[in-house]
Amino acid sequence: MTTSDTLRATLVDQLTADGALTDPVWSKAAAAVPRETFVGSYFVPIDGTTPTSYRTIRHGDPGWLEGVYADQTLITQLDGRTRPEDTGENPVTGAPSSSSTLPSLVLGMWQQLGTAAGHQVLEIGTGTGYSTALGAHCLGDGNITSIEYDPQVAERAASALQAAGYAPRLITGDGLGGDPNGGTFDRLIATCAVRHLPMAWLRQVRPGGRILVTLSGWSYANALALLNVTGPGEATGRFLPGCTSFMIARPHDRPPRPTLALLPGDERPSRIDPAKLDTWTGSWIAQLAAPSAERMGSGAQQILSDVATGSQARTAPDPAGGWTVVQRGPLRLWDQVEDAIETWQDAGEPHQVAFGITVSAAGQRVWLGTEDGPGWDLPI
Template identity: 55%
Template sequence: MPAGAARLRLTLADQISESGRMTDPAWRAAIEAVPRELFLGAELYRPNGAAWEPVNLAELDEEEWLRLAYSDTTWVTQVDGIDPADAPGPVVGRPTSSATLPSLVVRTLEVAGIREGDNVLEIGTGTGYSTAILCHRLGDANVTSIEYDPHLSKRAADRLRSIGYSPTLVTGDGLQGHSEGAEYDAIVATCAVRHIPRPWLWQVRDGGSITTTLSGWMIASGLIRLTLDDSGTATGRFTGDTISYMLARPHERPPRPVFHRLPGQPRPSRIDPGLLQDWTGHFIAQLAAPSAEFWTSGENDVVLADVATGSQAWTEVGQDGWTIHQHGPLLLWDQVEVALRTWQKAGSPDQSALGMTVTDETQTVWLEVPDGPSWELPA
């Protein structure tokens, strides 16, 4: 007999609780109640080498499908705007929507500190699963969710209505928020941003919070909860969680150009490029070079390419250690090197040592204390 969905929801709730990502009984009740399989629909993508392979419910038996739905896994539901139902076969591209793993949904909501009676704006409806979790906890009247993609927005609305939820759903740019529902006790983003959109500051009440993942074009991430004071300044510390969300579409990277190593002045590197493989080291490097992309070439070489100026930096290893080559108006490796050495001098702490201050004029991420070493975001 196929395993029942209700029993699998209980098992999933147990797994999330045991992981330490869920401590509030109200969120557990929501995980136990909301049918995740409904929000996955009849098709999704799973990785197949460098491609994404569409999977149809009709190809799986019921038990296999339900176990897939209730695994604590992120399932991609759209690649470059193409639904799996419309894919002719495996596709190569960038995921543009997904069903986020339930433990990350709950962890984000717990970091946000949401309580009964809160008026919440969710940025990124996506499949609607996290919206349903919020509705179960808060009631429809206290939940507003905004989705950039009209197709995803309509589908999520249909699925939410089918199980009796009727939150305020908006189709539009979540970076602009939704002023008609303000003021909010909390704004929670299920996408990542390069900087905090100013409308979010304007739409949260004094003492309210903004919980989001800060990311960038190097695809390094940090989860943070910011609290707004009565002067309009939002401050907070990163949690240290090693989690990530997709970038909001208006903040996405431009298409990566074909990379050619250009001649530049070589010099020995003063840091090991392997530092960029560390979760926090990667994040620090992104703060130092916010318009650059990062990837590895070959077995060990690191490449940085600046989208705005065409500047580049690339490493190679020899008998005497690492050599860095830099080309263009920005000395990208110099910027990254200074930042990472500053972080090392502080003892190479994890992201919980980082904080952020946001005003209408400036947005900075700082190390250890607000007046410590800092990096300004491209706001």
């Protein structure tokens, strides 16, 4: 066996032992698909840097292949343009814009999607092509259609897939619009996050089909949902265990804003501990309550800035005990967040698995407990 084969077998054994790989079909795919074909050089974050700096690990560097076969996400592009091979020896900064997602998550999602022989699958976000190759290995090239937004990323993925011996149908374009040729699919899997379910997806996945997607927003809180399509433009589903996050689809990302200036406003005591927004589900609840706001800060000092209206809210410790909040603008952002967090607390602060989602012509609503329970509308 080559070093690559050995490392790949070790990774499969690790994922099996950890419970991430439970289906023999996908275990065989993980053992067969060479991840190094899809990940040449990559960026590694440098601990303790603010803003985060990255060093480049180049193809063939010491530890390169071991990094490829670690169960970790490998960043392959910054700021929508900078590739590892474009950099020198010095650290670089930037926002990750493309990556090879950690194998346990990729394989876990394919298993959660529940595919069967003959299923036609639409993948949103080809990325490096590694996930696409896994799908093609299990279901066959002719059953996989994958759409990538970034032409540079799409070209590299196509070359890697060809080199690995796979030939799925590849499209370069906006995956939020679905298959531009109007195909019909049994399953849809998204490797990017969205603020709401695009209607094109709900029309192209046949009734009885499934959609697996991460919902996010402008505060970058994430939740993975599995939906069953019940009719054209209609679906219902539940959120899944764990803590899954993806980069938000570029057309759904927040617009650029000028440097934030904190302005005076109305001050009052906060009814909730602002640090609740630092928890996985708490941050997501706050995002549901204030969907057009960006969240900054941490602990007792949270900042919400509404992208749409310029409304602001900021919290601080009160020397007398508890916390204060200052709000300004047409939206009382902290009022909205407090109401939502208190509803969640009244239910015992459950993980996202206690929530569901319903999509219909009336809108898209996330609810707690049951469909007629308390809920929040997604921004459309």
